[in-house]
Amino acid sequence: MISKQLANQIVEQTMLRLHRNINVVHTNGMILASGDRLRVESIHGGARIVAKTEKALIITEENNHLFQNAKPGINLPIFFQNELVGVIGITGNPDDIVEVATLVQLTTEMMVHQALIASQSEWKRKMRETIFQDLMNQQPLQKVMEERLYKIGFFYAPPFYAITLDVEATLMAYQSFVEHMEDFFIHESVIFGRYQLNEHFILVSGMDTKAIKRKITMLLTQLKKYFNVRIGIGQPVQSLEKASYSYETAKNAIEYGDKKKSIIFFEEVEIFSLLKKSDSQEALHFTSRVLKDLNNKLIHTLVVYFSNNQQLTICSEELGIHRHTLTYRLNQIHETTGYDPANFQDAIILQIALWLKNK
Structure with a gap:
């Protein structure tokens, strides 16, 4: 559904261009935002009808009395992915605004789509990082986590590879970095994100070593156009509960690997990890x-x-x-x-x- 914050943004941006009063209404008929602030949180009878029928409704001076708290104008349904998420109303003589009504509807749906997609993406990012945090804490796979994995599209088929990225990305560039990752792994069963302060992770399922190397080489080719990055690939594990071990070995690959290399497998530096108490x-x-x-x-x-x-x-x-x-x-x-x-x-x-x- 449309939030009050988004409703206010729609009203502000639309009225700025249309110079007419705009109402954004919840599917239950309550006005979420309006150019007329006194109408906010009141019930709009016409919008209620639109929410039920999912069809546009024209209110005139002649039929205005039939709808609670309504004024002459045009009210139209707003959809997101074929689901009704709200109603937008344009106040005024229907004859004067009929030509722009459909354009306002389409523009509003575009704003809603952009905002809700961004909200879903942010939710998925937080969910991925929460799941990874639980795995690093060696939490057992309970039903709640399995449901979360399913919701973000991660199917836990072994082997599992944990990968860490040493990225020199500024705070301003981080959003761009995440978007690169989302676009690149759009079809794969992968969890990725930021872990702790400056660690970035990837957790991959169901790929063999050759496929991993090919995929990560392709990723590096894209990322290095914009970021300085080194990638450590950990030991594969057969159980998701052991992902923390794979991630530790991935970090060892970065720590002990050749600084001139961009991709380091743990096997290349395994002996260094055996000698990690080098300051004794x-x-x-x-x-x-x-x-x-x-x-x-x-x-x-x-x-x-x-x-x-x-x-x-x-x-x-x-x-x-x-x-x-x-x-x-x-x-x-x-x-x-x-x-x-x-x-x-x-x-x-x-x-x-x-x-x-x-x-």
């Missing part, structure tokens, strides 16, 4: 002991060497040095630390020390 005394002691007195140049050389799978030619090209120079540096690292970067077992220790140092 033991970790600091281990890093200091293994890397010892390596300078920044040698540490950078080691990072590039491991990132290129210990391939000398590719590593030397990326560093912009001769291959012999690279070999000399690796020998320096071996002599300083006691660990040989070319040896598999030693390389593991050096790599873990680097990870801990950079986390």
Whole structure:
């Protein structure tokens, strides 16, 4: 139904252009808003008839006495998605306003449609975020939640993927960001929104890994035109009650993933999450002991060497040095630390020390 706030907006905007008194009436006949404030909350007998018949009613000086609290004019039904939501009345000589009456009706229906669609969208957004909050609190799937999921069009078929988005969106741009998401996922079984302060989430059901990667790559292509965004994809789970675990792994993907990458799967950084207590005394002691007195140049050389799978030619090209120079540096690292970067077992220790140092 039309709210009083919306009714007042319709009266204000329509009278501004039409220069005639306008009444917006509830389906029960009560005037919600009017240019004549004394008529607000009184019963309009003519509008009651329109609400019952769903047909326009012309009131003249001759039949005016037949309708409670009515004045000459034209009263028309207002529909939203084929359902009667109110009545609009235009006060005046019917002969003078008949040509504009239909236009006023159509304009009003457009305003109602826009307002109610926006209201429904806002309701769905709040509902999605409430559901996600409950899932993060590991609330069991009760009937109320199942009904809510059904109302927002989410069908819980495994697997479930939780995804987090690290978005640099200003408050002014947030509405645009949400609208992008709504348009993009209009046909999918997806919950998305804002979680806590600056976390944005997506919860997807019924897609395999390939489909997820394809869909998120397409989403990124659209979003990065307007926003700086990184996307972390969590471990799939088979039960919606375990969505909180998937979301935690998605956040780990963002936290530990390569800052230059836009899409990170948790599997890529799983070992980092196992080492997440990198600020412990033991970790600091281990890093200091293994890397010892390596300078920044040698540490950078080691990072590039491991990132290129210990391939000398590719590593030397990326560093912009001769291959012999690279070999000399690796020998320096071996002599300083006691660990040989070319040896598999030693390389593991050096790599873990680097990870801990950079986390």
